[in-house]
Amino acid sequence: MRAELALIGRGNVARRFVELIDQRAARLASDHQLTCRIVGTATRTHGANYAGEPCADAFEVIARLGRSRADLRIVVETTTLDVRNGEPAIAHVRAGIDAGCHVVTANKGPVAFAYADLRDAAAAAGVRFLFEGAVMDGIPIFNLVRETLPAVDIVGFEGVVNATTNHIITAMELGETFEAALARMQEEGIAEADPTLDVDGWDAAAKTAALANVLMNARITPLDVRRTGLGASTGESARRARASGRRLKLVASARRDATGAMVCIVEPRALPADDLLAGLTGSANALILETDLLNRIAICQLSGSLSQTAYALMSDIIAISRADGSRS
Numbered sequence: 001m002r003a004e005l006a007l008i009g010r011g012n013v014a015r016r017f018v019e020l021i022d023q024r025a026a027r028l029a030s031d032h033q034l035t036c037r038i039v040g041t042a043t044r045t046h047g048a049n050y051a052g053e054p055c056a057d058a059f060e061v062i063a064r065l066g067r068s069r070a071d072l073r074i075v076v077e078t079t080t081l082d083v084r085n086g087e088p089a090i091a092h093v094r095a096g097i098d099a100g101c102h103v104v105t106a107n108k109g110p111v112a113f114a115y116a117d118l119r120d121a122a123a124a125a126g127v128r129f130l131f132e133g134a135v136m137d138g139i140p141i142f143n144l145v146r147e148t149l150p151a152v153d154i155v156g157f158e159g160v161v162n163a164t165t166n167h168i169i170t171a172m173e174l175g176e177t178f179e180a181a182l183a184r185m186q187e188e189g190i191a192e193a194d195p196t197l198d199v200d201g202w203d204a205a206a207k208t209a210a211l212a213n214v215l216m217n218a219r220i221t222p223l224d225v226r227r228t229g230l231g232a233s234t235g236e237s238a239r240r241a242r243a244s245g246r247r248l249k250l251v252a253s254a255r256r257d258a259t260g261a262m263v264c265i266v267e268p269r270a271l272p273a274d275d276l277l278a279g280l281t282g283s284a285n286a287l288i289l290e291t292d293l294l295n296r297i298a299i300c301q302l303s304g305s306l307s308q309t310a311y312a313l314m315s316d317i318i319a320i321s322r323a324d325g326s327r328s
């Protein structure tokens with residue numbers, strides 16, 4: 001099966017993805033009868049092109065991919081997230097679906113702001129819209145539920161889903177100041193140059209909305225998540241919690257109240273030492289799903305990396321090729 005790909009966004013994740021599909025080309029061919037070829041790219045400041053010809057923007061690249069005769073036409077969306085509205089990724093995903101392309105993304109925006117609409121549009125167009133890399137990198141959280149938990153309802157979840165804040169809290173527990181811990185995270189490339197999205201809890205809120213929309217059929221956005229980030233007193237709270245045998249964590253959670261309304265919260269919480277989330281240090285993440293049939297299930301990511309996010313995109317592409325292969 002011949003897949004043609006258009007990369008919308010060509011930053012860290014996309015570059016690692018390109019390396020990965022190259023490294024795994026023989027395996028994709030032998031195990032999945034799949035060859036992938038990048039035919040178009042679009043960035044914000046470095047231009048756009050399709051088949052070696054310049055294009056006006058991402059939308060032209062996507063439209064041209066839609067006219068290709070490849071077995072699979074796949075938009076790979078990895079642009080920067082605007083956490084206030086989920087753009088430009090939502091528009092790119094919609095354009096891909098409208099052009100008859102499958103879409104894979106590592107961007108939280110589309111699922112955090114517009115999941116139900118995009119899911120329905122993809123179904124109506126007969127294409128797949130997959131986003132495994134949007135939360136917990138390559139750890140298969142959405143696939144876990146979609147593929148392995150049929151007829152199970154997710155009634156709530158709680159987790160530690162942001163690596164930067166977990167690193168900072170861990171360092172502050174050990175006496176480092178917030179500023180020093182953050183500066184070290186930035187030097188080590190763990191925190192962004194502009195860490196506000198992580199520190200203020202926006203990244204965790206976007207992931208919470210994405211998880212709630214997909215796993216619990218919610219219709220919320222990150223703006224509906226009650227959000228408290230790290231502040232001036234967090235270091236002191238972390239040290240006090242540790243001294244009393246507890247651990248401070250930035251916990252993301254979701255459940256429905258008695259009326260069925262979603263209650264989604266991101267906030268620092270002092271957890272008992274024997275809580276699974278309390279044991280997560282450094283960049284470790286974990287999510288505990290509350291289910292109706294299997295009680296509580298936990299999935300942990302002991303360390304995250306760019307390769308894992310790139311893998312999530314590749315695994316989504318393999319899923320698309322498998323589904324297409326089983327249809328024909």
Ligand SMILES: NC(=O)c1ccc[n+]([C@@H]2O[C@H](COP(=O)([O-])OP(=O)(O)OC[C@H]3O[C@@H](n4cnc5c(N)ncnc54)[C@H](OP(=O)(O)O)[C@@H]3O)[C@@H](O)[C@H]2O)c1
Pocket residue numbers: 008009010011012013014042043044045046047058078079080081088106107108133134137305306309
């Ligand atoms: N890095 C991670 O470990 C990780 C993990 C999970 C999920 N993600 C998500 O994956 C996405 C990509 O992350 P990244 O680290 O690769 O970001 P990045 O290095 O900042 O790259 C973002 C890319 O998007 C392009 N872009 C931005 N706006 C655009 C627009 N309107 N049209 C076309 N291209 C546009 C940028 O173009 P210019 O270069 O011209 O500015 C750049 O090539 C983000 O949504 C992020 O939240 C990242």
